[in-house]
Every structure is written in C-alpha cells, then in structure tokens.
Amino acid sequence: MHESCRVIDLEAREDGVWLWAECHDEPRRFDLAVIATGHVWPDEDEATRSFFPSPWSGLLDADIPVCKVGIMGTSLSAIDAAMAVAVQHGRFVEEADEALRFERDQGSEELTITLVSRSGILPEADFYCPIPYEPLSVATPEAIERAIGAGPEGLLDRVFALMVREIDAADSHWSARVSLSDLDADSFADAYFADRQRHDAFRWAEYNLKEVERNKRERHTVPWRYAILRLHEAVQDVVPHLTEPDRERFDAGLGKVFVDNYAAIPSESIRRLLALREAAVIDLLELGSDYDMWVEDTGTLIEVTGTTHDFAVFIDARGQKPLKTKDLPFPRLRRQLLAMGEDIPDVGEDTCSWPRTPCVAVSRSERCLTSYMIAPSSRALPPAPRSARRSPRRCRDQRHGLAEDWRSSGIGDERSTCETICAGGAS
Secondary structure, three states: OOOOOOEEEEEEEOOEEEEEEOOOOOOEEEOEEEEOOOEOOOOHHHOOOOEEOOOOOOHHHOOOOOOEEEEEOOOHHHHHHHHHHHOOOEEEEEOOOOOEEEEEOOOOOOOEEEEEEOOOOOOOEOOOOOOOOOOOOOOOHHHHHHHHHOOOOOHHHHHHHHHHHHHHHHOHHHHHHOOHHHOOOOOHHHHHHHHHHHOOHHHHHHHHHHHHHHHHHHOOOOHHHHHHHHHHHHHHOOHHHOOHHHHHHHHHOHHHHHHHHHOOEOHHHHHHHHHHHHOOOEEEEEOOOOEEEEEEOOEEEEEEOOEEEEEOEEEEOOOOOEOOHHHOOOHHHHHHHHHOOOOOOOOEOOOOOOOOOOEEEEOOOOOOOOEOEEOOOOOEOOOOOHHHOOOHHHHHHHHHHHHHHHHOOOOOOOOOOOOOEEEEOOO
16 A cells, blocks of 8 residues: 555556556556546635535535535435534444434534435445346346347337346336336336335435345345346446437436446445434435526525525535546556547446456546456457456445445545555456
C-alpha cells in the first residue's frame, strides 16, 4: 500500500504494464493495473458552506451545523453522506440485543436530514445467494446469441420473453403474484418496484432487512431475486444490439430493475438508516417528475406539488459521469487509447478476470464493477473463459467487507481511489 503516492503515467508494453509514480524514482512493471479514476468529481472549490455538488467535494471535512439538510439521491453514496452529517451531531449505539439506536448530542435536536429522490424508494439490503453463480436454464448464452442473431427489430421483446421463462422456472409463486405472464419489457419495472411503492419506505426497509438477515442465517436464496441478478449479465450482451427506441425502453424499464437488484446495499447501512429514522433525524421526500429546484447563497429550495422545502445545507449525491479518454491524467495511456479510436474507453464484458497477459483494467464504475482491458499491443483482450472468471458479485461482496471496516467509524466513506492507482501482479 502506497498512500499519498500520485501516479503520473501508465503504459502497456509487450512485457507488462509500466507505472510511473512520484514516490518511485523509476517506473515499475506490473502484470495488471486497475485504474479507479473513472469519474469526474466536482472540484472542492465549487462547494459552498450551504451546497456540496457531490459527497466528495469537501463534505467529509466540513462542519455541518444543526439545521435542515437535504441530500439528493437514495443510493449508498447518499446514505453514506447522511451518515457523515449525522455522526457530527450524535453517535450510533449498539444494544445488547444487537439493535442499533442513534443518540443525538445535546443541542442537536433541530437537525433533520431529508433524502430527496424522484421515486421516493430506498435500496434493499444485499441478499444471500450462491457464488459462483449457478448457470441460467433458459436465457443461456446460446439462447441469447440466437435472439441477437434474429436481428435488432423486436430483440428486446424476444429477450424479455426469455427472462419471463427463466424467472417463472425459478420462482413460479412470485411470477404468479406479479402476473408475470401479463407483463412486458415496459411494465415489468412497475411490478418489480410495486411493493416498495405501496408501503412506507422505512417500514419496507425494516421488513426487507429482517427477511435478508433471516435468509442469511438459514442460507436461503430468494429464487426470483437470484434469477434477476444472473439475468443482468446475460442481458447486458444484448444492449449494444438494441435499436434506439428499444434502448430507450430498456433504460426506462429493465435497466432500472437490473441496477436496483445489483446495487443492493449492506445490511449495516440499512440498520443505521432505520436508527436515524427512529431518532426522528431522517426522512424521505419523493419528487416525482415535476419539481423545481433553486440553489442560492443561503440554501437550496425545492418546490414539489405547491410546497416549498427549504434546506440550509444541500448535498447532491447522485452519480457522476465517467471520464472520457482525453480526460485521463496519464499521457502515455491516453495516447494509446486515442490511437485505438477510443474517445470513451469501451467496457469489456469481463468484470473481475485476472488474465495472464499483461494488461490495464480501466474502471468506468464508481464501485469498480466494470473494467476495460488493454493488451500490451494496444488491442482489446478477448474475454477470459467463464471458468477463469471471478464473480462480480464476489468482488462486490469483498468491497462491502472493506466498507464495513470504514463504516465502523460512523462515516461510511466508500469512495473509490480517485487520485491513485492500485496496482499489483496478477494471481
């Protein structure tokens, strides 16, 4: 581990990946380099005392007063931002029965934190499932290839038909409950989110947490959830072949389902969220699609259905856009990618493979769930055999394990290393 060691350049060569860093007199060679600089974080200078354009634009070093705090988003980043504010004005206390409560500091009674989102729903807790993934029985690689081979017209609907059969084979009870056979690629998302939409967000989070923890103890996998998790990887191969209208349909429906299913969050984050709710610190504001927002010097105003909400401090915790190749701060690597015509680094299908050939894995995801491989010859590597791959789920679970250590401090900083590179030999 090299802390505060700024990497200044990278180059993929025939004999490996060479890395230049300020803390090394000479470049070093690695078999694999993983770059986690894939997001554009707003400069800390853009933040004010009342507005933070991202959770990482000075929030962790700022003294947040006792006031009304608004946070845009309900993802893990938004929840961690809420924790960063809350622990400045109180502490989490674990009871003998492992229940968690939040104790306010004296004088912090007026602190409120509001999570703001269009949907008004919270992510669910990470669920138990077998690793490595069990193979799909219907949406097999061969079935997906046949669907793609039939042409782009109607492709989304053909693939959704495979999804319906896969989910029904895995969990006929859930399929009947949501009337899966009557759904299409556009209406499936509504059925998927219906339970959370019908119930109070925090009541559902409490119910879901109990279910998830019980399933972990009993090593029980919820079949329909696991089917959707595995379908995510199968369907991602289809997306580049969709027509433009079908791509828009996918993004508006199935894409949201896959993201929500894949981005389930650690149970500890839900526990802390519920403890803040019980202490009357946190609530949730559903914006819908029609709202107005003004950022002013003295605070942020949001108007929804005729009601104006005034926040003295506001944090935008939504996702950031990925870097383009021209923005990469590594001159040699930038020239190599641009020479390949990669204005935006392409994303390879292999998430966590460890190829024997020297390469560079450029992360384009905030949580390092995807990577781009560049061979020493500056040509994209072929995907590793499935038998050699490590499950993205496993990588995510390992990340959560590290995050639990960070969260034990009360802040829960789960940032990727945006200014440094983690590099090591391939196993």
